[in-house]
Amino acid sequence: MTGAVLVLNAGSSSLKYRVIEPVTEQTVLRGALERLDENGWDGAFTQLNRTLEDAGVDPGELLAAGHRVVHGGARYTTPTVIDDEVERGIEELVELAPLHNPPALAGIQATRAAFPDLRQVAVFDTAFFAALPAAAATYAIDRGVAEKAGIRRYGFHGISHDYVAGEAARFLGRPLAELSLVVLHLGNGASASAVRGGRPVDTSMGLTPLEGLVMGTRPGDLDPGVLLHLLRRGTDADGLEELLHHGSGLQGLAGVHDFRDLLAAVDDGDEHARTAYDVYCHRLKKYVGAYLAVLGGADAVVFTAGVGEHVARLRADGLRDLAALGIEVDEARNVADADGPRRIGADGAAVELLVVPTDEELAITRQVAALLG
Numbered sequence: 001m002t003g004a005v006l007v008l009n010a011g012s013s014s015l016k017y018r019v020i021e022p023v024t025e026q027t028v029l030r031g032a033l034e035r036l037d038e039n040g041w042d043g044a045f046t047q048l049n050r051t052l053e054d055a056g057v058d059p060g061e062l063l064a065a066g067h068r069v070v071h072g073g074a075r076y077t078t079p080t081v082i083d084d085e086v087e088r089g090i091e092e093l094v095e096l097a098p099l100h101n102p103p104a105l106a107g108i109q110a111t112r113a114a115f116p117d118l119r120q121v122a123v124f125d126t127a128f129f130a131a132l133p134a135a136a137a138t139y140a141i142d143r144g145v146a147e148k149a150g151i152r153r154y155g156f157h158g159i160s161h162d163y164v165a166g167e168a169a170r171f172l173g174r175p176l177a178e179l180s181l182v183v184l185h186l187g188n189g190a191s192a193s194a195v196r197g198g199r200p201v202d203t204s205m206g207l208t209p210l211e212g213l214v215m216g217t218r219p220g221d222l223d224p225g226v227l228l229h230l231l232r233r234g235t236d237a238d239g240l241e242e243l244l245h246h247g248s249g250l251q252g253l254a255g256v257h258d259f260r261d262l263l264a265a266v267d268d269g270d271e272h273a274r275t276a277y278d279v280y281c282h283r284l285k286k287y288v289g290a291y292l293a294v295l296g297g298a299d300a301v302v303f304t305a306g307v308g309e310h311v312a313r314l315r316a317d318g319l320r321d322l323a324a325l326g327i328e329v330d331e332a333r334n335v336a337d338a339d340g341p342r343r344i345g346a347d348g349a350a351v352e353l354l355v356v357p358t359d360e361e362l363a364i365t366r367q368v369a370a371l372l373g
Contacts, residue, residue: 004028004057005368006065006118007361010107015044018361019057022369025362029055041110049114064119065111066368068360069104070156070209071097072124079127079367082108082120090122096150097208099245121371123364128158129193129200136202136294153211155203157185157305161193163363164304164356169198171341171356172300180295182288185358186308188216188257192284194291194298202294204287210244213287214280216257219248221283250276259307259314277317284318292325292351300352301327303344309357315344319353326350 003023009016013036019029031051033044052059067082073093080086087108094101104122112120129137137153139146146152161183168183169176176198183193190213194202204212204220214220227240235243243252251257253276254265265273292298303315312335319327328346330353336342345353 003061003063005063005365006052006057006059007068007364007368008065008107008111009068009361010103015048015107017048019052019055019062020362020365022063022365025365029057030361041106045110045114059115059118062118064121064368064372065115066121066123066364067104067108067111068125068159068364069108069122070100070125071154072122072126072130073150073154074130074152076122076124077127077130079121079123079371081371082112082122086122087112096154098241100209119372121368123159123367125156125158126154128162129153129155129203131199132203133201139206151207153203153206155191155193155200156205156209157189157191157193158200159360159363159367160185160304160358161191161195161200161203163360164302164358165195165198167341167356168300168302168354171354172352174299179300180298182291182295182298182301184284184288184301184303184308185305186213186284186303186311186314187305189218190215190220190305190307192287192291194294196295202291214276214283215249216259217246217249217251219244219252250280253279259311263311263313281314281318281320284314285320285322288319288322288327289325297326298351300354302354302356304356304358309355312344315353315355323349327353329353 004019004021007018007020015033015036017031018027020027033047036044069090071093073096075089090101090105108120132153139151164183165181166176168181169179181195183195185191189209192204192213193200210218212220230240250262254262254273256262256265262273262277266277288301303309307314316329316334319329326349328349329344330346334344341354341356344355
């Protein structure tokens with residue numbers, strides 16, 4: 001097991017883990033620890049240590065632990081070996097990702113305490129988008145205010161977008177450097193990116209993971225005047241945060257955030273669910289069209305993540321009536337029960353349509369191995 005990477009993805013009350021051998025890219029062990037809010041991190045890592053031991057994995061022989069960290073700000077734009085200074089830096093970025101960075105930080109601290117001799121590496125979701133063109137990264141507000149507060153478009157799901165773009169090129173048998181791609185990461189959180197030559201030129205999420213596409217509980221694009229209006233009507237900052245992170249998107253419109261539940265409600269004739277689904281598809285179509293314009297045309301539109309990979313109906317409806325843009329879904333291919341990368345577009349269409357499963361843990365492993373050799 002020498003040289004394997006322990007990949008950790010910490011949530012507010014859970015810890016997903018996976019041990020991957022970077023040369024063969026084989027998974028040695030995977031699992032999740034739940035209810036950390038009740039049982040605490042110390043108990044979780046005692047259990048994880050026992051699980052590793054039972055599987056024959058010696059922490060002393062691991063290459064490193066790789067941690068997914070959502071927000072790296074402008075400071076962390078590459079995989080970074082974690083020391084006390086980096087840990088403090090991640091903590092300072094909590095104000096930009098108050099719901100996402102704290103669990104990652106707690107996981108890092110617990111891992112460093114449990115495995116003090118194991119190298120720890122942070123891989124940042126924002127890093128892929130660090131070099132966005134200024135025209136895409138800049139918000140049109142007072143420059144001094146933005147610079148002082150660190151306000152710019154950072155983008156998220158970058159680990160997934162980077163990985164999927166590379167796998168799409170591999171599937172097509174073409175160099176990534178030659179391709180223009182629209183990548184759609186559609187899960188409970190959802191984001192789009194425009195990728196040219198392997199580098200992003202635009203992305204839908206912004207300063208925080210709230211902007212862009214409609215999501216399970218987040219609104220995506222929203223007129224800032226809505227927030228001012230609610231503030232003047234008595235909603236405070238905490239109330240707005242709760243609304244934007246947990247009470248919006250599909251949840252706010254239809255009362256459900258799981259896409260399976262949404263489709264079931266649509267089929268049952270629920271008009272609120274139908275509106276939510278239509279809003280979701282409308283926003284998705286707008287971003288596809290916008291990114292085709294940004295790229296000057298695309299070689300492929302690529303779906304990934306839970307909804308993107310598994311909901312054929314959404315793929316068809318979200319791309320409906322785009323034949324004039326070179327996009328045509330093949331119904332039989334789209335609904336076929338298949339795993340792995342696959343085509344879902346019609347023969348002869350100008351733009352390839354692909355489904356490419358994401359694998360953020362493998363992507364993190366690759367980045368850790370590249371950093372540490």
